[in-house]
Each structure stands twice: as C-alpha cells, then as structure tokens.
Amino acid sequence: MRKFILAAGVALAAAALVAGCSSTGAGAGSPSGTAPSGSSSSSGASIPSQGSSADGGSSTTDTGPAGSSESESPSSNTSSQAPPAADPSLKATLTYAVWDQNQVAAIKANLKGFNKAYPNVTVNVDVTPWGTYWTKLQTEASSGTLPDLFWMNGPNFQLYASNGKIEPITSQVSSGAIDPANYPQALDAMYSLDGVQYGVPKDFDTVAVWVNKALFAKAGVALPKPDWTWEDFQRTGKELSQKLKADGAYGAAAGMDGQTTYYDTIFQAGGQVISPDGKTSGYDSPEAKAGIQFWTDLMSSGASPTMAQLTETGADQWFLSGKLAMYQGGDWFRAALIGSKIEKDVTVVPLPKGKVQATVIHGVANVVAAGSKNKQAAQALQAYLASQPAQQQQGDMGAVIPAFNGTQQGFVKSMPSADLQVFLDELAYAKPLPISKNTAAWNALEAKLLPDAFSGAKPVADVLGQLAGEMNQALAKE
Amino acid sequence: MAMDAARADTVTARAGGTRSDIPGRPGRRGGRASNSSRGRVGARRRTDGLWPWLFTGPLLVGVGVFYIWPILQTLWFSFTKWGAFGGASFTGISNYAAMFADPEFYRSLLNTAIYTLIVLLGVPIAVVLAWLLETPGLRFTQFYRVLFFLPYIAMPAAIALVWRIIFNGDFGVLNWAMSLVGIDGPYWIATPGFALLAVSIVGLWSSLGFSMIILGAGLKAIPRELYDAARVDGASRWRQFRSVTVPMLSPSIFFVLVVTTIGSFQLFDLLYALLGSSNPVLPQSMSVVFYFYSSGFVQNDKGLAAAVAMVIFVLIGLITLAQFRMQRRWVHQ
Numbered sequence: 001m002r003k004f005i006l007a008a009g010v011a012l013a014a015a016a017l018v019a020g021c022s023s024t025g026a027g028a029g030s031p032s033g034t035a036p037s038g039s040s041s042s043s044g045a046s047i048p049s050q051g052s053s054a055d056g057g058s059s060t061t062d063t064g065p066a067g068s069s070e071s072e073s074p075s076s077n078t079s080s081q082a083p084p085a086a087d088p089s090l091k092a093t094l095t096y097a098v099w100d101q102n103q104v105a106a107i108k109a110n111l112k113g114f115n116k117a118y119p120n121v122t123v124n125v126d127v128t129p130w131g132t133y134w135t136k137l138q139t140e141a142s143s144g145t146l147p148d149l150f151w152m153n154g155p156n157f158q159l160y161a162s163n164g165k166i167e168p169i170t171s172q173v174s175s176g177a178i179d180p181a182n183y184p185q186a187l188d189a190m191y192s193l194d195g196v197q198y199g200v201p202k203d204f205d206t207v208a209v210w211v212n213k214a215l216f217a218k219a220g221v222a223l224p225k226p227d228w229t230w231e232d233f234q235r236t237g238k239e240l241s242q243k244l245k246a247d248g249a250y251g252a253a254a255g256m257d258g259q260t261t262y263y264d265t266i267f268q269a270g271g272q273v274i275s276p277d278g279k280t281s282g283y284d285s286p287e288a289k290a291g292i293q294f295w296t297d298l299m300s301s302g303a304s305p306t307m308a309q310l311t312e313t314g315a316d317q318w319f320l321s322g323k324l325a326m327y328q329g330g331d332w333f334r335a336a337l338i339g340s341k342i343e344k345d346v347t348v349v350p351l352p353k354g355k356v357q358a359t360v361i362h363g364v365a366n367v368v369a370a371g372s373k374n375k376q377a378a379q380a381l382q383a384y385l386a387s388q389p390a391q392q393q394q395g396d397m398g399a400v401i402p403a404f405n406g407t408q409q410g411f412v413k414s415m416p417s418a419d420l421q422v423f424l425d426e427l428a429y430a431k432p433l434p435i436s437k438n439t440a441a442w443n444a445l446e447a448k449l450l451p452d453a454f455s456g457a458k459p460v461a462d463v464l465g466q467l468a469g470e471m472n473q474a475l476a477k478e
Numbered sequence: 479m480a481m482d483a484a485r486a487d488t489v490t491a492r493a494g495g496t497r498s499d500i501p502g503r504p505g506r507r508g509g510r511a512s513n514s515s516r517g518r519v520g521a522r523r524r525t526d527g528l529w530p531w532l533f534t535g536p537l538l539v540g541v542g543v544f545y546i547w548p549i550l551q552t553l554w555f556s557f558t559k560w561g562a563f564g565g566a567s568f569t570g571i572s573n574y575a576a577m578f579a580d581p582e583f584y585r586s587l588l589n590t591a592i593y594t595l596i597v598l599l600g601v602p603i604a605v606v607l608a609w610l611l612e613t614p615g616l617r618f619t620q621f622y623r624v625l626f627f628l629p630y631i632a633m634p635a636a637i638a639l640v641w642r643i644i645f646n647g648d649f650g651v652l653n654w655a656m657s658l659v660g661i662d663g664p665y666w667i668a669t670p671g672f673a674l675l676a677v678s679i680v681g682l683w684s685s686l687g688f689s690m691i692i693l694g695a696g697l698k699a700i701p702r703e704l705y706d707a708a709r710v711d712g713a714s715r716w717r718q719f720r721s722v723t724v725p726m727l728s729p730s731i732f733f734v735l736v737v738t739t740i741g742s743f744q745l746f747d748l749l750y751a752l753l754g755s756s757n758p759v760l761p762q763s764m765s766v767v768f769y770f771y772s773s774g775f776v777q778n779d780k781g782l783a784a785a786v787a788m789v790i791f792v793l794i795g796l797i798t799l800a801q802f803r804m805q806r807r808w809v810h811q
Contacts, residue, residue: 135775138562138563141563142563142564143564163561163562163563165563248648256756257756307668308647308665308668308669309647309648309665309668311665311667311754311757311758311759312642312646312647312665312666312667312668313649438562438778440776441776441777441778444772444777447756448758451758452758455758474777
C-alpha cells in the first residue's frame, strides 16, 4: 500500500512536469523577440517599463467611464485622413487583445470616439501580460479562436502573416480608410510580407544615447555633440571611465541586446543583420564584424563594465543608479527615468555616426484576425485606431510615440528637461528591426554566441562565422 | 500543493503506525502471506462489482484526463514535427536523434545531476536540524520551524530576486562579507560553474524547510521508551541519534530523498529567475527542463521538446525505481 501511494506520487509528479509544460508553457517571461516598449532590457527585473508592467488578465469594456477626458482630440488636421465613413447600422461585439495595462485608459478614450461613429459595436479590451501574451495568442491561433483585433510586434509578424492568420489591409487602403503614407515607411515595410501590408502601425520606438549631464560635469568632459562619430563615442566613454573610476562609475556600457546596441552599430557600419528577403544571415560580412567589434573595443578599453558585470547588473540599472554616464537605449526608458533621482540630469543625444547614421525602429501594429467572425467591424476599428484623431489622443494621453506623422508632440513634452525630439528626428535614417518568420530561433543564437565576442573570449570573426552558419541553418528551416 | 499535502499525510500516517493493521481489511502483505486460493480472490472480485470503481472513479477520471492522456500525447508528439500553429506530421525518431546529437543536451543532464547531488546534501542537514528542533526543553520551536519553512512556501521567482541581489558581484552582500575575510568573490551568476553552484545553494536552502517538516513528523513518532531504554544503557545523546533516531527515521528520510530528487530534476523556475533569460552562461548552466523549455518555447520546436520531456519522464522513473530497490537495504520496516 505504501509503495503504491509513493509510486503514484512519483508518477503524478513526473506527469505534472510533462503535462504542465506541454499545455501552457512556462509563463515566466518571453524570450520571443523584442518588446516594442520595454522588455528589451537585458536584466530580468529592472525598469518598470510599459511592455512588462501590465498586471493581471483583466478585461474591460468601453461602456465604463473612460480613464481621462483631458484631450478630446483636436480635429484640426484631419484633412489628411478622415476617420472612415460611419455605418451606424454595423452591430457586433469585438475583442481587442493588448498586453499593456498602462495604455488601456487611452484605448478607452479612443473607443469612445469609435462608438460615436459605430454605436452598436461593443469592444472588449482584453489585457494579457507580456509574459504570456504570445503563448496565449499562439494557442488561440492554433485553435482558430484569435481575438478580432490584436497587437502585433515585428518579431512575430511574419509567423502569423505567412500562416494566413491575419488579414491584409489591402481593402481598407483601396477604399481610402487607411493611407500607409501617414506612418513611418520603415514600419509599413516591417508589417508587409511579399508586398502585402497586414498591420497598421500604432506607435514606434527608436534608439538614442541617454546622457547623465551631472556625471559629465563631475568628470570634466564636454557633452557630446549631435554630429558625433564612433571614435568620439569610444574616446568619450574611455575618458569618462578613467575620470570616474573613484566613484565606481563608467562612461558607457556595451551591448547585451540587439535592438538597442549591436543592431544599430551593424546598420551604422553599412551592414545588415538579415538579408531583405529574410533568407540569409548578414553576420558574416565585414560590416557586421565592424558593428560587433565596436562593442568589443568598448569593453576592452575599459570604457564599459565587463560582460559579467553587465550580466548581473544591466546597463539600465547602472544608468539609473547614477553609475553610468552614457546609456544607449530606447525612448521607452523615459518611463523608468521619470520620477527617478537622476531625472533632472538626463538628456538625449543621437546615436554616433559610423559609416552612415542609423537607428533601429520598431513599433506595434494593430492586426485583424483572418478568421474573425466580425471582420467588417474589426476592420472599422482597425481603421479608426489608425486615424489621426485616435493616434493624437494616444500620444497626448499615453506613454507611447504614436505612429501617425505629426502626432508625436505629446511625447516630446512629456519630459521637457530631456531633448526627446531626438527620437523623432532619427526617423529620417531609421532601419526596421531585423525579423524573419521565426525570429526567436536566431535571436536565441545571438544571445548564446555573441557574448563571447563582446567579452573578447573568442575572436569576433570566429564567433560571427559560427553565428552566420547556425543562423542560416535556422532560416533554412523556416 | 495539494499533492504535497497528500504526501505529507501519507508520511504522517505511516509514521503514526503500521499501515497493515487497519481493522476489517487484510493488508496487502497479509493477503499475500495467507497464501489464499485464487478462487477466493476471484469470488471477492465478483462480489465487489462496480462499487470500487464508482468510488475511485472521479479520481481515476482526473488522473486519466490530466496525467495519463497528456503523457500519451507527449509520447506521440515526440515522434512528430510541429508547424507553428499545430498540424503535426510524423517524423519517426528524428527528434530523439537530434536531441542525442546535441552536446548541450548532455551538458544539461550533467548540470541537473550536479544540482540534484548538491541539493541532496541538504537532506542530512535537514535531519540534524530537525533533530535539534526536537531537543527537549527547546524554546521557540514553532518560531524556528516557521523560519525554516518560509522559503518553501515563497515563490521561487521572489526567492531568486532576493538571491540575485545577494549574489551580485559588484554590490552584493555575499561578496562584501567575503571581502571582510580577504576573499575576492566571483561574479556568481555570470561565471560558468559558479552560476550552477549559486542556483544549487539556493535550491538546497529552499528545500530544507519541507524536508524538516516531514522529518520532524517522523521524529515525533519515535517512541520515547526507546530513548529511555538507550539512556538507561548509558548511550550519549550523539549515540542515541545514531542508533535510535536515524534508523527509526529511515522511512521519512527515504521519502524525503525521493521527493527531493524528483523536485531537483524539475529545476526550472529558480534557474530561469536567478540567472535571467539572457545570461551568457546559460548554455553551460542550464538544466534539462530548461533545455526542454528552450527547445519548445524559444526555438518553437514542440516535437523536440516532447522528446526531451519523455526522456525526463523515463529518467525520473528509473531513478525512483532504483531508490526503491535500494530502500530494501537500509530503510527500517
């Protein structure tokens, strides 16, 4: 009897392991690609960023009071794109799936405007935290129960588009409801596959250098100029580290994360991470080598903390605790800075120039499920959320940079002490975040192999040769 | 949690007395020993009819649906290749071939074994601690018990977060303490080797509480008279521990060993939260369940992940079987 009970316990424990993992996935964190706003930080628990801050899978309807009424949108500039023609008879209940609780108030305000045109469409906003959003979405896509309208990011887009899970916006473009020219070209390109666009950009992120002016003053080093170069960046970083040594502070921090560091430098060197057709790796080119070598040099010169130090304490944490003078990061980092001790000391300068100027751009898009039962209503909502008034409202209320051209001033004003305009000006030379159909597979390879190149444990060329080889294998499987 | 409670019940029940003396029903051992004719057993079965199945039915259905069926499904998946959104196609043993050709798989097995061994070191520690807590006349026993048990009920993610700060190479309290005695501490969670050690230390620490509760219950069930007799014979407290406590406690120790081994083989959340998903030392430090996670949910290869899960399943089964075999040698019946 005793043996039976014990054996049963053993079997159950083992089975629970298998069953639990195979059905729901391990809910902790998502390694699948880059969060458009937030989760690109290399450390698990650092910034209270938008992307990871949503709590609980709450579900709210638009019938409740909207979070704020501060900005009934100015409808002055709607001539470029009017909200789509209303069809008040349209009747449906839609689900709109998002992952960021912080944006729900702005979404609700948007929905109020939407319901003026479509009084009979009820929209349920379904918030799933970032950590489980993609697991849930993948399950829903497998069983044909996707939400009518949902947020999409770059790394996952091609997976859903190529499997026919999401609806192209072709019909809305031809009817004039959506005009792709209103959004940054790089984002339109990111959400297009084989010449067909599927998603409408909602917001965007670019990368720049956050600077702690107080540390510069303490070290007696001049602030970088907007037209600075790679050499200036390396020299400034080294000089700062030497002069701030007594404080245990550093000038700059090398990269653990593609979007905010080495993708940018690879683009600046004139290279590419992946070929435009998404079939071959760009890591075995001299340009990519230069882009990676940039960070290896930064580490070996002592300008940056070591790989081990940055693994234990992420660059964002170094910066937030006033121990790092220059932090190359995305605009979403602003959320962590506001209210911090160093808020008043911070400003922004553009990324230094290599062979060319470049930054990575990424943004979230709204997509309609191809299998939606209320496709007409879902597309109407998609078009409304893409409209100038809706995005203006998002920008004025929320923590995002809206994608619609000319609606971004709310973001710039949100932190007047820092020159946030830099993030907008960088649009001129922004390159879309590198993606393919199974982005996560080679993102994992980068995370596994590149640290040895940064730390100098292995020659950069060797690491990149191996990375390109394994990445090409992964791409061939797509 | 409910499962653990059930286990604890089993143990206390066992520690409380022998199982075979339930009145009115011959124990299994008794049935076997009585050498009864097959005919009688058959007759009994017929008279019981449907009733036993009705009573156990709800549980059996649960076990079938939530445990047996997923295991069978996982077995089937392990021979298939998956599309991103379902649609499995049969690929024979290619998943197993890929897995056994991957050096990282063996590395993860080795790491899991090392971790398990280190955490098992906690069992003797727990025996001694539980024994100390049973010291007659000791005050604040309940307080100590709560203190040791708290890590067991805390979320592994929360534990990992705290230990991450303790282990921090630049600002952590551990390296600070070590520097006081002149040791230059490593970057614990960012150095190959040390990272696994750090995870093991936390694993050992957080498993102590559960082991101590089980062992404490076992200790309470040891008859006082045995100690009295030993004392009359002039046994020291240490001698009593060796010759009375440990042998009488061996069933509980065995149970703790089995449960700890199974738990250690499932190492995932602690490692994930302590090291972080982008830690460069992960390839050298990952556990076999982490390998499973990374193949299934990072690389999206669900077939390979199912194959890994089957290997974990079989391994845990084999190790537990071996433990039961060895049990006969040393566990007090």
